[in-house]
Amino acid sequence: MKLELRDITKKFGGFTANQNVNLTVEPHQIHCLLGENGAGKSTLMNVLYGLYEPTSGSIEIDGKPVTFSGPGDAMAAGIGMVHQHFMLVPVFTVAENVALGNEATKGVGLDLNTTRRKIREISDQYGFQVDPDAIVEDLPVGVQQRVEIIKALVREAEVLILDEPTAVLTPKETDELLNIMRQLRDDGTSIVFISHKLREVKAVSDVITVIRRGKVEGQVGPGTSTDQLAALMVGRDVSLTVDKEPAHAIGSALEVEDLTVVGANGVVLVDNVSFSVAPGEILAVAGVQGNGQTELTEALVGLADHVTGSIKLEGQELAGRGVREVLSAGVGFVPEDRSTEGLVGPFSVSENLVLDRYKDREFASGPSLKLGAMRENAQQAVDSYDIRAGSVDAPVSTLSGGNQQKVVIARELSRPLKLFVASQPTRGVDVGSIEFIHKRIVAERDKGVPVIIVSTELDEVYALADRIAVFFHGKLMGIVPPDTPRETLGRMMAGETAEEVLPPAPGTTAKTITNTRGRTRHERHDHLSGIESGLSTLTGRTESG
Amino acid sequence: MSTTTSAPESSNAPQEELSTAAANRTVGVRTFRPAIGLAILALVALILFALNAASGSVEFRLSDSGDAIQLPNLSVPITAYGWVVTVALAALAAFAAVRARSLPRWALILAGFFFVTGFLVWIVGTAQTPSISVTALLAGSVALATPLIFGSLGGLLCERSGVVNIAIEAQLLFGAFSAAVASTVANNVWVGLLAAVIGSMMVSLVLAIFSIKYRVNQVIVGVVLNVLVSGLTGFIFATVLQPNAADFNSPARLPHITIPVLSEIPVIGPVFFDQSIIGYIMYVTVAVVWYALYRTRWGLRTRAVGEHPKAADTLGVSVNALRVRNVLMGGAVAGLGGAFYTLVSVSAFTRDMTSGAGYIALAALIFGRWNPVGALLASLLFGFASNLESILSFLGTSVPSQFLAMLPYIVTILAVAGLVGASRGPAASGEPYVKE
Amino acid sequence: MLAVLAALLLGGLLIAATDETVRESASYFFARPGDTLTAMWDAASSAYIAMFHGAVYNPDGSGLAGKLYPLTETLTVATPLILAGLGVALAFRTGLFNIGAQGQILIGATLAGYVGFAWQLPVGLHLLVVVVAGALGGAIWGGVVGLIKARTGAHEVILTIMLNYIAINLVSWLLTLSTFQREGSSNPISPPIAETAMFPKLLGDGFRLHWGFVVAIAATVAVAWLLNRSTIGFELRAVGANPRAARTAGISVTKGFVVVMLIAGMLAGLAGTAQIAGTEHSLTVGIAASFGFDAITVALLGRSKPWGTFFAGILYGAFRAGGVTMQTSTGTNIDIVLVVQSLIVLFVALPPLLKLKSRRKEVAA
Incomplete structure (x- = not known):
């Protein structure tokens, strides 16, 4: 089946997510859609899958134009999709999830046995090892993703769209997925692989279409160099450079010992973690999404329940205290998701700028708010952080993502801090704002504040870190220096400890990194060579395996 | 490095809950x-x-x-x-x-x-005479529970597909009203039964239009509908039904069926096999709803839509159409419960005659954990409590009847507070589904 | 406004449809359709005119005072509606559905009533204690909801509905006790409260309007301040708009639930106080009438804003006061008021109507 998108344009109000996109997916191909977060890849695929209606343009299958009014039509036409956020009913069994929308029936009753049989067939064919009667919410992410693939295969999809499928996978699971993709292609399924990760794209694609700001930037083969791909993806030579003086870190301000966080369902989210951060030092926490980093930051600021262990900030115990106490002890916190945790959407910019400070003497006298002082404070923040807002009284939800994030950063950095914790500080933020935010974070470090940054983007980790801590399944795999190669970090992110990965260097062990290195200056090209080296080992491994 | 402006996909919340499942070490969670x-x-x-x-x-x-x-x-x-x-x-x-x-x-x-x-x-x-007929106690309980069972099943059909139904009271009341008027005017009890179903479905239709199509908050619509129906039926009752009772408010009664032999069994016979036809319909309805919910394609889709509507949508299930259908069906079922009032238990419609039964049905639905059999048992328990209340007032007990009347409500509070086991409703209940 | 008109129109049709004369003339509708239409117009308009006479201005009243007497009646009825409506609105703003104003009013009135008839206190102090007791009663009944929700996560809609029924049963049981009954009587009605416990009349003995209305105005001002200009209100609004962000910023969501339900209950309790110390003077099971449920529609119509709720309360007060006159003078049953009220709320929420409105604005601009 040959699938063509012609001149697809999709607008959301004034925002154009896709503009005149042309794309042809040939049979027996893994066609990669490469682009950064927010480039418009997912929007395009949702158009293709019938979830969004295109503003203009057409879809053709084998040369015939088709219109999809819903996913049902797309599926009937042979298109299947594995969404970035899985579309599985958590309380259903695998069989129920697979049957949904495509139910076999016996008389009036449901015939789940047929579905179970099909699941076993597919599972055996591709070595999925999926039990049809397992409850989905009990399954690991990797297996849930296979259930999604089974869902598409049971419906005899000829084109399978995978939307950022590796975002939640460990490197090992990622390799397994890439193999599955190759196998599917060889069996005749065309695959549209959406990703922003260069090494994966190069490893598996037959054709690569690069998308930037909603437009097709070019179509290239998998042999294209990483440099070129990156240039196409980013558009201009953005140097994600952060000029940093060497850290003047002496001693330790934050001491975390035996920290353990248990989730409501008994899963140990942070598993007996100990580390320390010195004043004037940035500790970057790396790891695949969902390996306990989020819970670590939540535990640090008092948001997590069921926390054991000790968190000492300048000798003061923070564990077991409420969020307000922790914040007023001088901890600044940028939560992972600004729209759900960092900001109150309908509140004005000026209200959001005092969201955790409205009781300070500066903004309240007794039970009464000082609205004037709040507005003045907002005006100042807007000026010094270059927040683009119509007015300080405008609801914060009307601001762009980058400006919203600046509101959060401005709020947290506008008071004297003893510790700064930021989770994904630049997720979904434009390039200009990223540079600005990174500079502010480094400036805070240079004031002598210990800083913890959690990021799943290795580039950000490299740009900011004085030391890098790697998390896997809630455990700390080790703390390594900022010049540790990408491949090494990747292995740690897959569950190898620092001792296993790092060659024992004379005088330095993994956990006692001193901060005496010279000026660190990270250029994008350093990273790309890092990617290349990681990539060659990766492809080597997968091909031999 | 991830860059560029914020497009819709960048604002998606990360699913950290999903991704940590089962991979990590687990410890037992203790709850007391x-x-x-x-x-x-x-x-x-x-x-x-x-x-x-x-x-x-x-x-x-x-x-x-x-x-x-x-x-x-x-x-x-x-x-x-x-x-x-x-x-x-x-x-x-x-x-x-x-x-x-x-x-x-x-x-x-x-x-x-x-x-x-x-x-x-x-x-x-x-009581002064500590002697009680088990048969009377249970038979009365079943009778009082009948509208509750229909009401909670009607609510269940809505809630399992993700629509909160506070308007069960309105559905019962309007069902009772429609049954009384239609059965009198047509002089046919079956027309009355049909009218109860249709009348109650009309209430459902309003609920569906407002809460599904226009996405007005479901609790608000429910509460307002209760007031509206109470006012509407009260008004028509006072201006039309009361002055012309013979023309509009003298419904015929549904036949009472006594099954031979089976009804002779002590205790069980009179309780289960000696009822109005609505009583038998009730048992069939419970069985049908249970089977349909857990064993049919419709049921699978209904439960999926109530738990994760977007997942169902991506598989080609039309979420809002299914919800509208279920809300209407829920109305039909609740309407049968309404008919019980005017065609079986009382001989005419009176103002606000359901007196809060819809809210107890809602309580039964929650206490029964959104399960048809659970709702049946909870309704029977609540029916039992109110029947006991009236029997005891005959026997003369020192315990005030008001405390017995309070019992279902207290039990429900304990249930929702999790003191009698966790009570987890459909995850998407109350959330209107918006297709982007 | 459009919603109000549409609701009144539908209500009018209903009045007309159920009118005897209309139905008689409808039997020969095709012969003389004019008769039916005239009869319909007569039925509906006379009902609404009576309502207006009962709610705002009575042309047959003696002197200006007599002519404006209905207006004071409207304000009297509006008093508990405003107070309870504010409680519901405040909870809405915190993201909670307080369906329990009915129970809160009842318990507030009970406690206020008990203090009113059982205690003997000096003038001034007695009323003060009565008001405090009423507020306390409501606050307890509301606070329980906040507490259970905060502790266990139980849904407040269910809790408040259940507590309404528990309150009714509790009060009707209390009224069987000799402490709560009049001497020598076993009727479920309490002794009248002492003179010292009553709200003084605002405009002299000729009018029922009492100082409770001033309390309602004060409460509106207080709630407006609380919501928009106080730190507590800041917390409550944050909890209502985005509880996760509130929690991340160090605001205790569970504490917010308890606080708002205490205040909401207190306001409803004041509504109960206004009933017993202002108009009824004796405790009965029916003392809350349907104010608790009307309060929900009042808060909705007022868009959960303090002054919006205030004026919505006065509008519904007018319907209610006018409804009484309408029922006595034209025989139109007062339940029509419930119909019109609920229709207004539905229409207010109806998007097509909103669209119509914005289109009109565009045309005007």
């Missing part, structure tokens, strides 16, 4: 809520049933004088049974405390059995 709940029950049992029990024993009459088969009366010593119940509940509480997890079903049923029977023995013991 069931233990606390049972300990409270045991304490109540100790104070009331054991320490404040009347002397003597309670007679449970298993057959009445006219019955074909005569069974001896069951005589239970009051104080002794109070102690039995106290010890049993205390043992279950201890079991729950040691387990520190939610209880298995048998333990909950056992606890419920002991507490209800202990309560029954104690309260009948306080």
